[in-house]
Amino acid sequence: MTATTSSRLRTEVPGPESRALHLRRTSAVAAGVGSVLPAYVTSASGGLLTDADGNTLIDLGSGIAVTNVGHAAxxxxxxxxxxxxxxxxxxxxxxxxxxxxxxxxxxxxxxxxxxxxxxxxxxxxxxxxxxxxxxxxxxxxxxxxxxxxxxxxxxxxxxxxxxxxxxxxxxxxxxxxxxxxxxxxxxxxxxxxxxxxxxxxxxxxxxxxxxxxxxxxxxxxxxxxxxxxxxxxxxxxxxxxxxxxxxxxxxxxxxxxxxxxxxxxxxxxxxxxxxxxxxxxxxxxxxxxxxxxxxxxxxxxxxxxxxxxxxxxxxxxxxxxxxxxxxxxxxxENLADAAKSIGDTVLPRLRAVAQQTGVIGDVRGRGAMLAVEFVRPGTPEPDPDLTKRVAAACHAAGVVVLTCGTYGNVVRLLPPLTMPADLLDEGLSVLETSIREEASR
CATH class of the missing domain: 3.40.640.10 (Type I PLP-dependent aspartate aminotransferase-like (Major domain))
Structure with a gap:
């Protein structure tokens, strides 16, 4: 996939340093603790996570809605x-x-x-x-x-x-x-x-x-x-x-x-x-x-x-x-209004992708708590496999997204409320491309 974030990536994600850290982890950390994307972070700011390999990842997860004010306000x-x-x-x-x-x-x-x-x-x-x-x-x-x-x-x-x-x-x-x-x-x-x-x-x-x-x-x-x-x-x-x-x-x-x-x-x-x-x-x-x-x-x-x-x-x-x-x-910083602006940006774009692809059953959310629910075309049947592929494609391109849902068929977006508009646009473009490409497979 050609991604707008490619210039931010020095290696594949996760890269060799993260993989080495992950190997250490397997012998030290209980297996019951999972990680969505094992790219080991060394610093974070402005909606970007920098990992041990020097890759900068666009963060659309905020540590599961924790860093609303940014990573180091x-x-x-x-x-x-x-x-x-x-x-x-x-x-x-x-x-x-x-x-x-x-x-x-x-x-x-x-x-x-x-x-x-x-x-x-x-x-x-x-x-x-x-x-x-x-x-x-x-x-x-x-x-x-x-x-x-x-x-x-x-x-x-x-x-x-x-x-x-x-x-x-x-x-x-x-x-x-x-x-x-x-x-x-x-x-x-x-x-x-x-x-x-x-x-x-x-x-x-x-x-x-x-x-x-x-x-x-x-x-x-x-x-x-x-x-x-x-x-x-x-x-x-x-x-x-x-x-x-x-x-x-x-x-x-x-x-x-x-x-x-x-x-x-x-x-x-x-x-x-x-x-x-x-x-x-x-x-x-x-x-x-x-x-x-x-x-x-x-x-x-x-x-x-x-x-x-x-x-x-x-x-x-x-x-x-x-x-x-x-x-x-x-x-x-009036972050309640900032959240509204994020929703106003994201929802129309994802609803347009839903109309174009036919694999999205619902696009929903308020403010900066947003979701895309994936279904098999023409049915309400959940499609967790497509959801996993979309998330994996985003991760490979350097954009952190999370999945959720009782049926594992929802991609959720939780960007920091302080995220700059251009960075949000960049991350959203990667998600849109990932949906279109994975839906066509």
Missing amino acids: PAVVDRVREQAERFTHTCFMITPYEGYVEVCETLNQLTPGDHEKRSVLFNSGAEAVENAVKIARVATGRQAVVVFDHAYHGRTNLTMALTAKSVPYKHGFGPFAPEVYRVPGSYPCHDGLTGEDAAAAAIDRIEKQLGPGSVAAIVIEPIQGEGGFIEPAPGFLPALSRWCEANGAVFVADEVQTGFCRTGAWFASEHEDVVPDMIATAKGIAGGLPLAAVTGRAELMDAVPPGGLGGTYGGNPIACAAALGAIETMRT
């Missing part, structure tokens, strides 16, 4: 450096510090709703979701948790139970936590339902199989991530939120992947004016450092007695400093 770097020079850890549960409090204050202000809120900090998205469930159960005195087809919520034991897809996330790892119940969601290009009708079907299942008085929480991604970047039909989320309010259940928005300007709003719940009772965040919160949070209504969050929440590293001071720098960058 100055405000993040400066705050991290200053904090590391003062102290790296005390454990907030032992001797607290202002940075943790300031992050919680900021989250309480940023997240949807003007009600009184509280926040608590953790290390990962799975940890945040798991603690949201814990809080909901204590606050309601109920046990049942409702989740959805195609959901992904993490890899801990409880969040594996919440996650829908078996391989590779769940197979062989059971038994799983009980009192988790799965219902149909909204997948507009496949179910053809309005949001209200899809919600009615889900609610009917909940009421018949559980009863409203048993439900502690409904946990849902406003746009499903690993399940295929599935954006529910309008009206679906508000209907579920209203049902929770009417029946004393907690509406938990898992915004781990959708949060922090990724979808063109600070949080994806805002697109339909949904105000979650609790919201779980991570990934883009801290510019690449491990941090996560649960933010929710004060009366819910305060239902857990002292000592019931926490963790040794949760809200580490360096991660808190990074979060404050990342949020400062999002505000000053």
